[in-house]
Amino acid sequence: FYSYQLTLIIANQIAKAILGRGLMLATNAGLVRVASVLAGPVGWAISGIWAAIDIAGxxxxxxxxxxxxxxxxxxxxxxxxxxxxxx
Structure with a gap:
């Protein structure tokens, strides 16, 4: 749970620095959903493919x-x- 909080804190601070305001609630919810997908099996598959390409290259x-x-x-x-x- 802390990793999701940290992701939202960092994303909101970057948005505040660039846009002058934080992200909306719906954007935060979408960001958490994307982060959860990338932290799960989809992220593992992407990381595995990326590592295989780096090792073989x-x-x-x-x-x-x-x-x-x-x-x-x-x-x-x-x-x-x-x-x-x-x-």
Whole structure:
């Protein structure tokens, strides 16, 4: 129950900051209904699908720096092993 209260408090404060007034009672009721759906099995399914996509997808934050680092190490190894070659 506290999570619904916290959701309404945050939503009303954001609305008050943007619109200058809080949300109406019907809007609060709709917000609670949406939050309850997203906190239940529908939310679990969405979270599971999202996690599966993130796990299966490429991690560019790690992949690109790693590829650059490996290329630099190969270039350095070639220059050390092959003194008379132009590496």
């Amino acid at each position: 490429p991690a560019y934050k790690v992949t690109i720096p790693c590829v650059i680092h490996v290329a630099m190490l190969r270039k350095k190894l070639n220059s050390l092993c092959c003194n008379n070659c132009e590496a």
